[in-house]
Amino acid sequence: MKIIARIRSDFPEKFGIPRQSGLIEELKARIVFEPExxxxxxxxxxxxxxxxxxxxxxxxxxxxxWSPTVRPPRLGGNQRVGVFATRSPFRPNPIGLSSVKILSIDFHTEEGPVIMVAGADLMDQTPIYDIKPYLPHVDSHPEARGGFAYEVKDYGLNVDFPEEWKRLVPAGKQEALTQILEQDPRPSYQQDPERVYGMSFAGCEVKFRVEGQKLKVIQVIPLQ
Incomplete structure (x- = not known):
């Protein structure tokens, strides 16, 4: 398999990346093709x-x-299910599949053609093997069942993001970051209200605590 492109996103590390594509359309990323x-x-x-x-x-x-069973975050990380019943990254072949929205296509950049997309759940520099068009008349199945991923209560936190910290986030990135935090980026097995969590996003280190259903941002440190 050949790498045809790489994603350029605001996530330099795995922590904080949405659990599925399309959850946060405010997230924007670029698809930059390899030279050949x-x-x-x-x-x-x-x-x-x-x-x-x-x-x-x-x-x-x-x-x-590889392991035939994994502990999906959707089930709190405490219950094992078959790897093929999940979208876990720990698979026999480490291949991911994401549906993203095309925002624009620029055919004339210094990096060749670049596709701007929304809703990507990929870490910065993730290798892309292929790109295929989404066909709504065959790829969309409104009647489909969602298994345990649909039955379990959705994630959702109330985010307290003081303005003194929000203004340190690059312009145009604040809403996307707020929505990421609402999705609760913590590992499901970590519930300590005194613990300070940190995630890197858009050139910033974001520190926060979670108590119950409330997430409070306690510091934003620009890294650039």
Missing amino acids: YRNPDALRGLEGYSHLWLIWQFSEAIRES
């Missing part, structure tokens, strides 16, 4: 679609061995 695939003809006709499938590598979850 920077041919505009390869994207001819793509402007006629609104969404894409991305097939990519869980580059931070590559292992020599």
Whole structure:
């Protein structure tokens, strides 16, 4: 398999990345092709679609061995289910699948054609193996069942984000960060109200505490 592109996102590390694609449309990212695939003809006709499938590598979850069961965060990290009944990154083949929205396509940049997308759940520099158009008449199944991922209560926290810290987040990124925090980025097994969590996003280190259903941002440190 050949890497055709890499994502450029605001997540330099795994912590804080949404658990699924499309959850936070405010999140924007760029798809930058590897030099040998920077041919505009390869994207001819793509402007006629609104969404894409991305097939990519869980580059931070590559292992020599695999387990037939995993502990999905959706079940609190305490219950094992079959790996093929989850979207866990710890799989026999570390391949991810994400649906993203096309915001724009710029055919004339110094990096060749670049696709701007919304809703990506990929860490910065994640390798992309393929890009395919999303076809609503065959890819959408409103009657489909969602298994335990649908039955378990949705994540959702009330975020207290003081203005003194919010203004340190780059312009245009504040709403996306707030929505990320609402989704509760903590590992499901960590519930200590005194613990200070930290995540990197858009060139900032964001520190917060969670008590019950309330998340309070206690510090934002610009890293640039």
